Amino acid sequence: MSGKFNKKKKFNPFASFDSIKPENFIVKKGRSLPIYECRMIDGWFEGGKNQVMVVRRLPNNNFVAGFYLIDLWCLGLKDSFFRYDLTKVEYDDLIASIESNAPSAVIPASKAFNLVYAAIEYAEDLGFEPSKEFKVTQYLLDDVDDIEYEEIETGLNGKPCYYPGPDDKVEVILKKLEKKVGKGNFTFMEFAAPDDYFGDGPSKKEIIEQFFPDKKVEKKLASLKDDSDKDNFMLQTVILTLALEMAGGDVESLTEEFDDDFLEDLLEEFNLEMVEMRRMDGLPPVELTEELERTTRIFISLIVQRAIRHGNVEFMFEKDYKPTMDNFSPEDVMSLPPDQLEDFFMEAFEIMDDDGKKQTLFRMKAITTLDQTLLDDPELDVDNIDKETLLERTLQAMKEDDESDYWEKPDEQVLAKCRESVMFVIDTYKEDFED
Secondary structure, three states: OOOOOOOOOOOOOOHHHOOOOHHHHHHHHHHHOOEEEEEEEOOOEOOOEEEEEEEEEOOOOOEEEEEEEEEOOOOEEEEEEEEEEEOHHHHHHHHHHHHOOOOEEEEOHHHHHHHHHHHHHHHHHOOOOOOOOHHHHHHHOOOHHHOOOOOOOOOEOOEOEEOOOOOOOHHHHHHHHHHHHOOOOOEEOOOOOHHHHHOOOOOHHHHHHHHOOHHHHHHHHHHOOOHHHHHHHHHHHHHHHHHHHHOOOOHHHHHHHOOHHHHHHHHHHHHHHHHHHHHHOOOOOOOOOHHHHHHHHHHHHHHHHHHHHHOOOHHHHOOOOOOOHHHOOHHHHHOOOHHHHHHHHHHHHOOOOHHHHHHHHHHHHHHHHHHHHHHHOOOOOHHHOOHHHHHHHHHHHHHHHOOOOOOOOOOHHHHHHHHHHHHHHHHHHHHHHHO
């Protein structure tokens, strides 16, 4: 980061999130909110699964409800989300909708907390982390050290039992269980053969032959003079081969399926692939530190987002393509979905030039500016947001936060990039509201 950019004060792009995002309110105040009730489905789902609800009352007398899909036999907290600022009528309608599929039962709060924490603890011992959304929804549970402990049975007949769900990456999970506890030390409820979970998609070999044929790869490698560039290129082919295999060999499907869960599964597959490649070369596995895993996650996400943006992998074979970490553009980082952007922002930010940093900061500011605009006028519909007004407000906010002269008279190229960001933010909001 240049001295000029950071000249007068350090800009925190997330400073304005605290007052406007429900997530931040939950993280800061969730555990202090009074509990209204807790529920679980009355009867277990297949494979030791259930859904637990924790409902707390907000200061305005409405409700915030946390949902926790738990798997006590193997995977722990499979999914979690929350519904915020529900009126009593909306909450009653929600319960009625849930009970139209399966009856639920009110349970003590301590029981709800113990069920969720027991599932997470058991799964973590097997190498499975809780759903990423738990970083927020955990604050609707009392702290684990503050609850009265209750014995919860986990596993089936004393060992892990994996019962596949419809959206599971079955092969990834089975590989992890074999690595963690060994073959024969867990049960796989094989109601269909593992291969049946992957449909009729092409094999890894077929994907390599289609997207990364040997002659094409060799020609590209020959054009790269630096060994680190060659290594990075091959790593990127591995990443995209695995991603395409998981998406059924289709970039369009990859575009539709790529989300946080897909990324976590892809990261796991990539790590396993690296272990196997090093084993074949007679090398020991690399210790996966938290920093290395975080950096790898960013690298994988940006590479996949680049393929999604291009709609193919042909960009890798272009003459001027250099597969280096410092070659990521603002478009690469800014193509990340807003819900991923905050997680990856700080590390990804460091590998961009000053113009890229400023454009990324602009997108973050456009998000918070639109948030605030909608909060200021609850009757305002996102369809009626004036794009030029949002652009001007965001530019003004950037001038106030960044006291360099960069935003005083931005040229047409900079303004064009800013307009792209404004359009992206508005379109994303529209999609969220439609969902």
